[in-house]
Amino acid sequence: MMIEEAISEACATVGILPPKGRAYGKWMQTDTLAGKKGKGDGRVIINDAHVTAFNWQTGETATVGLRNGLSRSERKDISHQITRQREEQAAKAAKAARIAAELVRSAKPGAHPYLRAKGFPDERALVLDAERIRRIGGAYLVPESAKSAIIMPARRGAVLTSVQLIWENGDKKFLAGGEIGGASHRIARGVDTWLCEGLATGLSLRLALRGLGRSDTILCCFSASNVPVVCQSVEGRCFIASDHDKPLEQFGGKGAGEHYALLARRPFLMPPEIGDDLNDLHMGKGIFAVQRLVTDMMRGAPR
Known part of the structure; x- marks a missing residue:
């Protein structure tokens, strides 16, 4: 071909x-x-x-x-280019990791408008102002009129590989060259493990679990496709809080969240309405609606 x-x-x-x-x-x-x-x-x-x-x-x-x-000469030429690109990618990943470390060191715990909009006015996260983000990481990370961002470290185990920046209006940015595959951000620690995509989803899940008397590990994976990748490194019982994305033909009529949760082969829950994540359900119908989803799923989960 x-x-x-x-x-x-x-x-x-x-x-x-x-x-x-x-x-x-x-x-x-x-x-x-x-x-x-x-x-x-x-x-x-x-x-x-x-x-x-x-x-x-x-x-x-x-x-x-x-x-x-x-042809053989084309393959040889491409092979040389690929080797060169891999070296460049490794250098970019190393640079992104250094920038990520500086952003994390510079950020301070604090409240943020995004957290307030998601129903967590008292929640504190690592926050950094736009000017220092621009100076450390580059102007491409800063949307117009933005003032500050949440800095979410992305780690594989204990190794910081990149960060996700969440701005006031919900815009999310990643570092150029930063490695996100297999990385996650932990917001709670406990016996069992839950995987989800975003920070707001994770916070609503944590609130629901605590209301049920549970204290579990919660890992935010940044995207649906990264959930099964992170899942491979989880030991013990693992559950997934999936977003209810719109159905896609290429996923057999399932949304991306459900598709990748099924690929992970772990028990999962999903809000009933298309377009919702757990935070949308929390904000729209209250935390008890989230708790009902959790208890219904766990009732049938293997011990």
Whole structure:
């Protein structure tokens, strides 16, 4: 299969547009088929054996083999480019980890408008002002008119790999080159482990569990597709609090949250309304509605 055919097939499978340029061994940015809402949320990488397309919105990945579509000289040239790109990516990841460490060191515990909007006015998180974020990490991290962000460390075990920044209006930013796959942010510690996507979901889950007399570990995984990756490193009983995302054809009519929860093969719960996460349920119908979801799921969970 020729490169152009492989790119078209991989992109169509995950619902993104083929990238305009061509590069080898590095992720090329493109748009999804969702229009303005999907701008910049597609990724494509070409190496000497296959093309891989990734849809950031859904977490879906597709790989198409090139087979006999390249000559020996083309494969050799691509192989050199891939080696160079891997070295560059490793350098970018190391730089992102250093920036993440400086952002975490500079941030101070405090209240934040995002937490207040999500129903937790007394909750404290690591907070840093926009000017210092711009100076430490770069202007691309700071939305227009933003004043401060929550700094959420992303760790694999004890190793800090990156951070997620959450701004007042809910905008979320990640460090360029930072490694998020397999990383999480812990907001509670206990015997059993719960995995969820975002901070607000985790806080509503923690409140519900405490009201039920439970104190469990809660890990925020940053995205639905990262949940089964983080799950692989969890020992003991593990549960998932999934978002109820809109159904997608490529996931067999299931939303991304449910799809990746099923891939993790652990017991999971999900709010009844499409578009809701646990914090939406908490804010709309109260914490007792969240507690009912938890107790109903755990009633049938293996001991």
